[in-house]
Amino acid sequence: MRAHLWALVAVSLASFPVTGLASSTAFTYEENFNVSFPSGTSYVTATSSNLGAEWSFYSSTSQGLRQIYNWGGTRGGVLILHDGVNDSTYTLNEAILTLNLLGMKEVTLSFEHYDSNDEEHALGTAKYTNHKNADGVSVSSDGVNWFPLVNFNQSNNTWKTYTASISDLITSIGNASLLQLTSQFFIKFQQYDNRKHGDDGRKFDNILVSGKIPQNTPTSSVPEPATATLFGIGLLGMAWGRRRRQKTADA
Numbered sequence: 001m002r003a004h005l006w007a008l009v010a011v012s013l014a015s016f017p018v019t020g021l022a023s024s025t026a027f028t029y030e031e032n033f034n035v036s037f038p039s040g041t042s043y044v045t046a047t048s049s050n051l052g053a054e055w056s057f058y059s060s061t062s063q064g065l066r067q068i069y070n071w072g073g074t075r076g077g078v079l080i081l082h083d084g085v086n087d088s089t090y091t092l093n094e095a096i097l098t099l100n101l102l103g104m105k106e107v108t109l110s111f112e113h114y115d116s117n118d119e120e121h122a123l124g125t126a127k128y129t130n131h132k133n134a135d136g137v138s139v140s141s142d143g144v145n146w147f148p149l150v151n152f153n154q155s156n157n158t159w160k161t162y163t164a165s166i167s168d169l170i171t172s173i174g175n176a177s178l179l180q181l182t183s184q185f186f187i188k189f190q191q192y193d194n195r196k197h198g199d200d201g202r203k204f205d206n207i208l209v210s211g212k213i214p215q216n217t218p219t220s221s222v223p224e225p226a227t228a229t230l231f232g233i234g235l236l237g238m239a240w241g242r243r244r245r246q247k248t249a250d251a
Contacts, residue, residue, distance in 0.1 A: 024212050024214065027211045030208050033077040042069060043067045055098075063089055064083060064093045066080075078203045081191035083201070091193070093190065094131070095189045101211065107165070107210070108211070109163070111161070111204055112159050112160065112161050113159070113203070115154055115160075116203065117156045118156075125151075136152060136190060137187065139187050140188070149166065
């Protein structure tokens with residue numbers, strides 16, 4: 001079963017604006033892809049229904065697959081992006097996470113990545129628009145202009161943890177009209193190749209986005225995530241929350 005927990009989220013801040021309560025409050029979003037698998041199956045399609053409305057997906061051809069794969073053991077489910085047909089047709093697969101990061105500081109992304117013998121198609125460092133046939137992680141504040149955040153660099157058939165500062169990237173760009181933390185901030189995980197996982201493909205797990213609300217920031221300007229549960233009037237005044245999707249070990 002999936003465990004969903006928002007601590008300190010009281011009610012919609014848009015409906016009940018309160019000022020002067022935030023004091024370096026920590027924010028954490030986590031996704032561990034621990035979904036239920038029907039009996040006898042190892043795959044389910046990754047959708048906003050089983051991961052949450054903050055997730056969306058794109059494939060450049062009908063052969064693209066965005067699935068949650070049952071790795072098993074204590075790891076459980078992992079997100080896998082790959083081409084469903086072994087042929088000469090190349091497919092770009094994208095998994096896009098959208099979060100409300102308006103007003104946040106020191107925002108960092110970390111995740112685990114597994115290279116299933118996928119050839120490297122470097123994302124590079126230059127800004128691009130809409131899509132790029134490459135492997136890596138990009139970010140955007142408008143869904144059109146994308147800035148590379150992570151290029152993969154690891155041995156095949158191994159897990160590796162990547163950590164990158166989104167805030168540092170924004171500072172280095174220095175142009176708020178191109179990239180800034182917004183109420184709809186996009187983080188895109190992508191894979192590009194032409195074969196099924198094992199021969200190609202990439203897996204992702206333990207995605208973590210963390211940040212802080214600066215001291216003396218009016219909480220009326222601090223966003224709440226799009227899928228936050230409203231817990232009740234009695235908790236009014238608490239400014240921000242924490243979301244955790246826990247993994248459970250396989251029996």
